Amino acid sequence: MRSRRPSERPDRPAEPILHVDLDAFYASVETLKDPSLAGKPVAVGGTGSRGVVMSASYEARALGITSAMPSVRARRLAPHAVFVPPDFQSYQAYSNRFREVLLSFTPLVEPISLDEAFLDVGGATTLFGEPEGIGHRIREKVHRQLGLRCSVGVAPNKFLAKLASARAKPDGLIHVPRDGILEFLHPLPVGALWGAGEKTVETLGRLGIRTVAELAAVPTSVLARTLGEAHATMLAELAGGGDDRTVVPYEAPKSVSHEETFDRDLDDDEDILREILALSRRVGARLRKEGYAARTIVLKIRLANFTTLTRSKTLPRPTDVAADINAVAAGLYRALPGARRRIRLLGVQAAGLAAAGAEQLGMIAGTRWGDLERTVDRIERRFGRDATVPAALLGRARIGPAPAGEQFKGRERLPGTDGSVKGSAHERTEALE
Numbered sequence: 111m112r113s114r115r116p117s118e119r120p121d122r123p124a125e126p127i128l129h130v131d132l133d134a135f136y137a138s139v140e141t142l143k144d145p146s147l148a149g150k151p152v153a154v155g156g157t158g159s160r161g162v163v164m165s166a167s168y169e170a171r172a173l174g175i176t177s178a179m180p181s182v183r184a185r186r187l188a189p190h191a192v193f194v195p196p197d198f199q200s201y202q203a204y205s206n207r208f209r210e211v212l213l214s215f216t217p218l219v220e221p222i223s224l225d226e227a228f229l230d231v232g233g234a235t236t237l238f239g240e241p242e243g244i245g246h247r248i249r250e251k252v253h254r255q256l257g258l259r260c261s262v263g264v265a266p267n268k269f270l271a272k273l274a275s276a277r278a279k280p281d282g283l284i285h286v287p288r289d290g291i292l293e294f295l296h297p298l299p300v301g302a303l304w305g306a307g308e309k310t311v312e313t314l315g316r317l318g319i320r321t322v323a324e325l326a327a328v329p330t331s332v333l334a335r336t337l338g339e340a341h342a343t344m345l346a347e348l349a350g351g352g353d354d355r356t357v358v359p360y361e362a363p364k365s366v367s368h369e370e371t372f373d374r375d376l377d378d379d380e381d382i383l384r385e386i387l388a389l390s391r392r393v394g395a396r397l398r399k400e401g402y403a404a405r406t407i408v409l410k411i412r413l414a415n416f417t418t419l420t421r422s423k424t425l426p427r428p429t430d431v432a433a434d435i436n437a438v439a440a441g442l443y444r445a446l447p448g449a450r451r452r453i454r455l456l457g458v459q460a461a462g463l464a465a466a467g468a469e470q471l472g473m474i475a476g477t478r479w480g481d482l483e484r485t486v487d488r489i490e491r492r493f494g495r496d497a498t499v500p501a502a503l504l505g506r507a508r509i510g511p512a513p514a515g516e517q518f519k520g521r522e523r524l525p526g527t528d529g530s531v532k533g534s535a536h537e538r539t540e541a542l543e
């Protein structure tokens with residue numbers, strides 16, 4: 111018999127949460143780009159001496175290649191496997207299309223990474239049927255529209271849905287009914303639980319606890335002696351299948367902006383244009399990182415007397431290329447009437463955002479600039495040279511503190527001061543709205 115918690119609406123299905131996860135995502139995209147790779151062991155990752163495998167096709171996994179394995183070791187293990195460097199631009203484009211498919215079933219989609227998301231389909235059943243059926247439809251639609259396979263977990267909560275999709279891999283679906291939770295959960299190794307890392311698994315192993323069932327049989331007070339109260343309580347809760355976190359839908363940003371307030375007012379055109387270029391570069395890098403292109407560029411100027419001017423221009427096609435953004439922003443500055451002015455603050459905003467597609471987006475400066483900037487992005491991603499580009503991605507703003515100097519308007523406000531900026535600026539803010 112199915113029991114319901116009293117807080118639940120009677121028309122809400124018992125297992126409304128889906129976890130959808132693309133199978134061997136990067137490796138599968140590489141196979142779509144080069145169909146001759148189909149059926150071959152493919153490993154995507156750094157090819158240098160210190161590179162690691164980021165994604166492996168199932169054929170490569172059969173040879174023992176796993177994610178996070180040093181590429182050198184993977185090569186030794188499978189010399190005839192195909193090693194491909196990552197192409198994040200393509201992965202981002204496929205990820206955007208994946209998200210579009212998920213959003214066609216419910217607005218309650220919470221992306222976890224490029225290739226996985228939680229969905230709450232509790233309100234979608236009138237339109238699309240029971241959650242398990244929705245899971246099958248998603249799998250079919252993802253394959254038809256993207257050519258990629260995914261696995262789906264259908265369960266009463268996020269924790270169980272994620273475990274179920276992992277168990278369903280590759281190319282499968284597992285439905286954990288509310289009255290079948292313990293049957294699903296108890297045979298699993300304790301390491302399957304969130305918060306049970308290698309060390310915890312080892313500690314529990316010394317107590318003779320290897321499966322979730324064995325863990326559930328031990329009183330929390332006993333576990334607390336070795337693991338501490340908080341950790342023991344959390345594991346006990348998970349061992350019983352409990353998890354009451356809700357699906358937090360992703361909100362697409364409307365704009366990305368960077369602005370800078372100066373210690374000394376700027377009055378020299380050359381200085382001002384150099385600052386506009388620096389701001390445009392940061393806006394472009396941020397757009398590419400988030401996978402968006404902008405249709406409208408806004409220049410904001412605050413004069414020494416605190417008058418604020420904004421000028422904007424809408425482009426015929428969206429762009430994520432800093433050289434384009436700078437050309438527009440600098441053009442807006444040059445078009446201002448009048449003579450010398452003293453400027454206290456400058457800001458560049460990219461608005462009218464659309465998910466960036468696979469096509470080249472360079473408009474004014476052409477595609478070579480776009481390629482060049484993407485190359486710089488990759489270098490910076492690898493070597494972490496540019497500390498001014500924030501490490502936080504969109505979804506992380508909700509779950510953890512963002513680096514200083516970053517501001518997510520409308521969600522979470524953080525001080526806009528960044529002590530590391532160059533001498534003339536005392537305040538630097540970024541916003542994603």
Ligand SMILES: [Mg+2]
Pocket residue numbers: 131132133134135225226
């Ligand atoms: Mg995946």
